[in-house]
Amino acid sequence: MIQAKELYKSFDDLHVLKGISAVFEKGKNNLIIGKSGSGKTVFMKCLLGLIELDSGSILYDDRNFSRMDFQEKKRLRQEIGMLFQGGALFDSLTVEKNIMFPLTMFTRWSYQEKRKRVDYCLDRVNMAGSNELMPAELSGGMNKRVAIARAIVMEPGYLFCDEPNSGLDPKTGVLIDNLINEITKDLGMTTIINTHDMNSVLAIGDQVIFLNQGEVAWKGAKEEILDTTDPVINEFVYATEMAKRLKGK
Amino acid sequence: MNWLFHLGRYTLLMLRSLRRPDKHRVFFGRVLTEINNLGVNSLPIVLIISVFVGAVVSLQAAFNMDSPWIPEYAVGLTTRQSIILEFSPTIISVILAGKVGSSIASEIGSMRISEQIEALEIMGINPASHLITPKMIAAVIINPFLITISMVVAIFGGWLGALASDVITGDAYIIGIKSYFKLYDVFYALFKTAIFAFIITSVASYQGFYVKGGAIEVGRCSTQAVVNTSILIIFANLILTQIMLT
Numbered sequence: 001m002i003q004a005k006e007l008y009k010s011f012d013d014l015h016v017l018k019g020i021s022a023v024f025e026k027g028k029n030n031l032i033i034g035k036s037g038s039g040k041t042v043f044m045k046c047l048l049g050l051i052e053l054d055s056g057s058i059l060y061d062d063r064n065f066s067r068m069d070f071q072e073k074k075r076l077r078q079e080i081g082m083l084f085q086g087g088a089l090f091d092s093l094t095v096e097k098n099i100m101f102p103l104t105m106f107t108r109w110s111y112q113e114k115r116k117r118v119d120y121c122l123d124r125v126n127m128a129g130s131n132e133l134m135p136a137e138l139s140g141g142m143n144k145r146v147a148i149a150r151a152i153v154m155e156p157g158y159l160f161c162d163e164p165n166s167g168l169d170p171k172t173g174v175l176i177d178n179l180i181n182e183i184t185k186d187l188g189m190t191t192i193i194n195t196h197d198m199n200s201v202l203a204i205g206d207q208v209i210f211l212n213q214g215e216v217a218w219k220g221a222k223e224e225i226l227d228t229t230d231p232v233i234n235e236f237v238y239a240t241e242m243a244k245r246l247k248g249k
Numbered sequence: 250m251n252w253l254f255h256l257g258r259y260t261l262l263m264l265r266s267l268r269r270p271d272k273h274r275v276f277f278g279r280v281l282t283e284i285n286n287l288g289v290n291s292l293p294i295v296l297i298i299s300v301f302v303g304a305v306v307s308l309q310a311a312f313n314m315d316s317p318w319i320p321e322y323a324v325g326l327t328t329r330q331s332i333i334l335e336f337s338p339t340i341i342s343v344i345l346a347g348k349v350g351s352s353i354a355s356e357i358g359s360m361r362i363s364e365q366i367e368a369l370e371i372m373g374i375n376p377a378s379h380l381i382t383p384k385m386i387a388a389v390i391i392n393p394f395l396i397t398i399s400m401v402v403a404i405f406g407g408w409l410g411a412l413a414s415d416v417i418t419g420d421a422y423i424i425g426i427k428s429y430f431k432l433y434d435v436f437y438a439l440f441k442t443a444i445f446a447f448i449i450t451s452v453a454s455y456q457g458f459y460v461k462g463g464a465i466e467v468g469r470c471s472t473q474a475v476v477n478t479s480i481l482i483i484f485a486n487l488i489l490t491q492i493m494l495t
Contacts, residue, residue: 048371077373088364102372105272160371 001026002158002190007046007056016042018214019056026157027188029181029204031195031222034211035236040194043211044160047192048080049073060158078106081151081189083161083180087143089135089150095122096131099150106154121149125179141172145179152183159184161193165200177203198237201225210236259455265377266385266454279383280390287349287384287450288391292398294348295341299399302340303406304413306331311416321417325425328407330434337399338438339486342445345392346478350453353384354474357457358467366458381454385447392446393439400438437493444489445482452478 002024009017024030045051058065103114125145165173181204184191205222270276307328369376411422456474
């Protein structure tokens, strides 16, 4: 479980996070949604410690991340997996070496042991046999799947996903959503997903937080978001033509 | 005060890069890879430029010293001193700043904009010591070898130029390059080279590490890296010469 308590962050005069508090539960897909510029990315980067907070605290299973020193943060980060928007695979390494990289850095496993784990992770994301491909040879969906394999190779307790469906066709987007959902339930991870995609919200959103202008404007389960009467949330949820037509029916 | 901001941020990055590597075996592997990337791959351009500039320096010296009052061997002596003291350590380093510096800045800059550096950080790996330190160590080790090779090849090029000039004989050139030789000059040149290697790799890495934006900014940071390293090399050259040769 991850708890964010009263997080504040400003850049000069721009107040991006205005006292955000949230609880992200273990074994659930916790989705953060909101319009562009609502503070989602800054919020996630603060949770990961990539941006320093002005005030507030972040607890990873009761361990205060904000008060940790460099070495403690480093150890905790080995329990975190991250799926970046663009995949962030290392260009110069093959798929196998990309996935093996955290194992090489943090374990004393033999090559055979690492290879076995890599093959398991590739199999888990339906990419078995792609070990020798380079990132440049992968399609957008394959790139994301390899990035998921790399994110779970150390069996993390926490998984962060930044816009996992961006740039993907709807069918591949659904595949990625289902994959994240399966892995979250199987490994019992605390998963936090930053997304614009309402389809993801309705498909896998166990818990949804709506951010608006740096504040939590709404929170609840995926079923409840369609029934809310809040005009700001409705504007976001029914922004697409398809959603408007379905609502009309 | 902008330069003060950059100086402070550069110093902090260098301090980060001096932290203990996350895994020594991986670190030394990366140093060897960088020795190949930064050093061995630069050898062809160093050889080509050295042989031609060596020849030109000796030709210029030969035509400008074509006087009965100046001994013939002075051409070899002048060429050797020009090459050892300035051409090889400084000019070749400036050329390497163009080749290696732009490549480092664009490599690290591309990693930054494609979130690969964030990925390292989230994995709990110090990106500065993982990406930058191996490049600095590799360049400080390999550049003095490159410059030594450049000196030898340029002096050989000077001999070819001397023969082509018809002003002096090859024997007189060889007597010249052996005359009044001081080993300290070579030490001075290689010491300078190591300092320049550190400047090239650290400044170019700094430019790439903090790039923001997209492909245009990466290109811009790469150009800026070459400009900054070239200026710093020339400035450091002046200071080192003042300290070590006076």
